[in-house]
Amino acid sequence: MTDTAKQFDTVVVGTGNAALSAAVAASENGASVLMVEKGPEHKRGGNSFFTDGAIRFAYRDLDGIKRIVDGLSEDDDIEMPEYGTDDFHADLMKVTQGKSKPELADHLVSKSYETIEWMKDQGVKFIMNENQFFEKDGKKTFWGGLPVKTDNKGIGLVEAMFKKAQENGVEIWYESPAVKLEKTDGKISTIHVDRKHEGETVVKTDSVILACGGFEASKKKRMEHLGDEWKDAVVRGSEYNTGDGIEMALEAGAVRAGQYDGCHAHTTDYNAPRFGDYGKPGDIYKKSSYPLGLIVNTEGKRFVDEGADFRNYTYAKYGKETLKQPGHKAFQLYDSQVRPMLRVEYDLEEATVFKADTPEELAVKMGVDKESFLQTVTEYNRAVQEGDYNPSVKDGKSTRGLSPEKTNWALTFDQAPYYAYPVTCGITFTFGAVKVNSKAEVLDDKEEPVKGLYAAGEMVGELFYHNYPGGSGLMSGSVFGRTAGMSAAELIKGKTLNK
Ligand SMILES: Cc1cc2nc3c(=O)[nH]c(=O)nc-3n(C[C@H](O)[C@H](O)[C@H](O)COP(=O)(O)OP(=O)(O)OC[C@H]3O[C@@H](n4cnc5c(N)ncnc54)[C@H](O)[C@@H]3O)c2cc1C
Structure with a gap:
C-alpha cells in the first residue's frame, strides 16, 4: 500500500455528467478537487458519454429557449408548447406513479432552468432536438417537454465540462477506481483509490462526492435486485457502473433508498x-x-x-x-x-x-x-x-x-x-441507490447527514420509480452534481471560517 497522504478538499468519484458538474461547481467555489475514474481515459464520461444529450428543463416558453439555444431567430417557424415547473413536476409524478420524493423532485424541477444557464456559462452548447417535433402546417410543432439537447450529444456535453474542469485546475486520475471510504470523528476523512490498479493509494480529503452510477453493468446485482431475466439485458452504456459507490456509501453509514427492483x-x-x-x-x-x-x-x-x-x-x-x-x-x-x-x-x-x-x-x-x-x-x-x-x-x-x-x-x-x-x-440505469437530501448530502438511517459524504446522478435514490420522463437523467446529474459541488465547497469555507 502506498500512502501518498495526498490532500484534496474534495474527491469526486466518476467522470460522468454528475461528477463533472460536481467537480466544476466545487472548483469554481474555491475547493481543490480530485476526480477518480475507474476506466481508462478513452472510456471516460460514463453513461453520460453515450447519451443523446436530450435534457429536460422548465423552459417556460420559446423565449426561455432562445436564451439557451444560440442562433434561434424570430423567423424560425416554431410552435412551442409552454413547459414550466408545474409541467415538469406533473410529468415526473405521472411516470413515477407519484412516488418521487417531494424534496428531491422539487429540487430537480425548481433548479432545472438556472442549472441549464449555469451549464451554458461553463461552455456547454445547446441545440434544438430534431427528434421532438413534427412538421404541421409548415411549422415545427414541438411536443413532449424535451425540445433541447446538447450539441454533439453526450460527447459534446462531457467534453465541454472536462475542458472547464481542467481550466479550473481539477486533477483527474484514470484507471483508478475508488474502493473504500474512511471516517475520523464521524466525518469522511479518507478515500482509498486503486490508482492505476497498482495498489491502494490513500487520499486525505474533507469530503467525497459519489457520482459513480448505479449497478446496471453488474450481471450479478441485476439478477439479485431486478430478477433473473435481467441476466441477458444489453447494457446500453458504461461497463463500469457496477454499484461500487452504493457499496462504499453503505459501509460508511448510508442507507439504501429508492426502487431497487426498478430500472430504466x-x-x-x-x-x-x-x-x-x-x-x-x-x-x-x-x-x-x-x-x-x-x-x-x-x-x-x-x-x-x-x-x-x-x-x-x-x-x-x-x-x-x-x-x-x-x-x-x-x-x-x-x-x-x-x-x-x-x-x-x-x-x-x-x-x-x-x-x-x-x-x-x-x-x-x-x-x-x-x-x-x-x-x-x-x-x-x-x-x-x-x-x-x-x-x-x-x-x-x-x-x-x-x-x-x-x-x-x-x-x-x-x-x-x-x-x-x-x-x-x-438497460440504461438502475433506480435503487442511497438516501440523500436536497443538499445532495448522503443520509444515514436516522436521516442525518453522513458528514462529508455527498451523492449525485444515478446514485440519488428515491427520485425515479417505475419510469422517468426522458431527459431527466442528465438534468438530475447536473442539478444534484452542481448542488453536491457547492455543498462540498461550503463545507471547506465553514472549516476555514471556524479556524
Ligand atoms: C445509451 C444511453 C442514452 C441515454 N440518453 C439520455 C438522454 O438523452 N438524456 C438523459 O437525460 N439521459 C440519458 N441517458 C441516461 C443518462 O446517461 C444518465 O441518467 C446520466 O448520464 C447519469 O449520469 P451519472 O453521472 O450519474 O453517471 P455516469 O455518466 O454513468 O457516470 C458514472 C461514472 O462513474 C464511474 N465509476 C463507476 N464506479 C467507479 C469507481 N469505483 N471508481 C471510480 N469511478 C467509477 C464510471 O466509469 C463513470 O465514469 C442515457 C443513457 C444511456 C446509456
Missing part, C-alpha cells in the same frame, strides 16, 4: 453490442418510434399499448416489457405510411431491419408464427377507428375491441412495403 430500460436493436461501444457512441441502437407503429413478439402477438403516450413517457418501461417476451425479443412494425416519420436511428446502417411487400413475406423473414402474426394484423386493422391522425398531439385515434388497445396514433397497417425491426431490452 429501452427497446434496443436486437443486434446491439452487449455494452456501450465507445467507437459508436450517441445512442444509435435505440428504437423508439413505436408509438407510430405496432409491436409484436416472436409468437406474432401484441403485448403493449404502443400509443399509450408519447415515447418520452413510455420507452423506459416498454424495454422491460420486451425482456419478458419469449427469447427477450420483439419486432417493431411500420408500413410505408409511417416509415418516413421514424427517428434517424432507423436509417443508420447499424439498424437491423426486414423489409417485405406483403405481411406474409414479412412474417417469414421475421421467423415468427405466420398464422398468429397475420391474425394479429387482421384483427388490428379491423379495430382501427376513424379520427384525425396527428402525431404531434395525443390524437385519440385508437382501436376498439383489442387487448391491449392502441389508444393513440392508430393507422391501419396496410401500405406496402412493410418493415420489421427486431428489438430486445437494453
Whole structure:
C-alpha cells in the first residue's frame, strides 16, 4: 500500500455528467478537487458519454429557449408548447406513479432552468432536438417537454465540462477506481483509490462526492435486485457502473433508498453490442418510434399499448416489457405510411431491419408464427377507428375491441412495403441507490447527514420509480452534481471560517 497522504478538499468519484458538474461547481467555489475514474481515459464520461444529450428543463416558453439555444431567430417557424415547473413536476409524478420524493423532485424541477444557464456559462452548447417535433402546417410543432439537447450529444456535453474542469485546475486520475471510504470523528476523512490498479493509494480529503452510477453493468446485482431475466439485458452504456459507490456509501453509514427492483430500460436493436461501444457512441441502437407503429413478439402477438403516450413517457418501461417476451425479443412494425416519420436511428446502417411487400413475406423473414402474426394484423386493422391522425398531439385515434388497445396514433397497417425491426431490452440505469437530501448530502438511517459524504446522478435514490420522463437523467446529474459541488465547497469555507 502506498500512502501518498495526498490532500484534496474534495474527491469526486466518476467522470460522468454528475461528477463533472460536481467537480466544476466545487472548483469554481474555491475547493481543490480530485476526480477518480475507474476506466481508462478513452472510456471516460460514463453513461453520460453515450447519451443523446436530450435534457429536460422548465423552459417556460420559446423565449426561455432562445436564451439557451444560440442562433434561434424570430423567423424560425416554431410552435412551442409552454413547459414550466408545474409541467415538469406533473410529468415526473405521472411516470413515477407519484412516488418521487417531494424534496428531491422539487429540487430537480425548481433548479432545472438556472442549472441549464449555469451549464451554458461553463461552455456547454445547446441545440434544438430534431427528434421532438413534427412538421404541421409548415411549422415545427414541438411536443413532449424535451425540445433541447446538447450539441454533439453526450460527447459534446462531457467534453465541454472536462475542458472547464481542467481550466479550473481539477486533477483527474484514470484507471483508478475508488474502493473504500474512511471516517475520523464521524466525518469522511479518507478515500482509498486503486490508482492505476497498482495498489491502494490513500487520499486525505474533507469530503467525497459519489457520482459513480448505479449497478446496471453488474450481471450479478441485476439478477439479485431486478430478477433473473435481467441476466441477458444489453447494457446500453458504461461497463463500469457496477454499484461500487452504493457499496462504499453503505459501509460508511448510508442507507439504501429508492426502487431497487426498478430500472430504466429501452427497446434496443436486437443486434446491439452487449455494452456501450465507445467507437459508436450517441445512442444509435435505440428504437423508439413505436408509438407510430405496432409491436409484436416472436409468437406474432401484441403485448403493449404502443400509443399509450408519447415515447418520452413510455420507452423506459416498454424495454422491460420486451425482456419478458419469449427469447427477450420483439419486432417493431411500420408500413410505408409511417416509415418516413421514424427517428434517424432507423436509417443508420447499424439498424437491423426486414423489409417485405406483403405481411406474409414479412412474417417469414421475421421467423415468427405466420398464422398468429397475420391474425394479429387482421384483427388490428379491423379495430382501427376513424379520427384525425396527428402525431404531434395525443390524437385519440385508437382501436376498439383489442387487448391491449392502441389508444393513440392508430393507422391501419396496410401500405406496402412493410418493415420489421427486431428489438430486445437494453438497460440504461438502475433506480435503487442511497438516501440523500436536497443538499445532495448522503443520509444515514436516522436521516442525518453522513458528514462529508455527498451523492449525485444515478446514485440519488428515491427520485425515479417505475419510469422517468426522458431527459431527466442528465438534468438530475447536473442539478444534484452542481448542488453536491457547492455543498462540498461550503463545507471547506465553514472549516476555514471556524479556524
Ligand atoms: C445509451 C444511453 C442514452 C441515454 N440518453 C439520455 C438522454 O438523452 N438524456 C438523459 O437525460 N439521459 C440519458 N441517458 C441516461 C443518462 O446517461 C444518465 O441518467 C446520466 O448520464 C447519469 O449520469 P451519472 O453521472 O450519474 O453517471 P455516469 O455518466 O454513468 O457516470 C458514472 C461514472 O462513474 C464511474 N465509476 C463507476 N464506479 C467507479 C469507481 N469505483 N471508481 C471510480 N469511478 C467509477 C464510471 O466509469 C463513470 O465514469 C442515457 C443513457 C444511456 C446509456
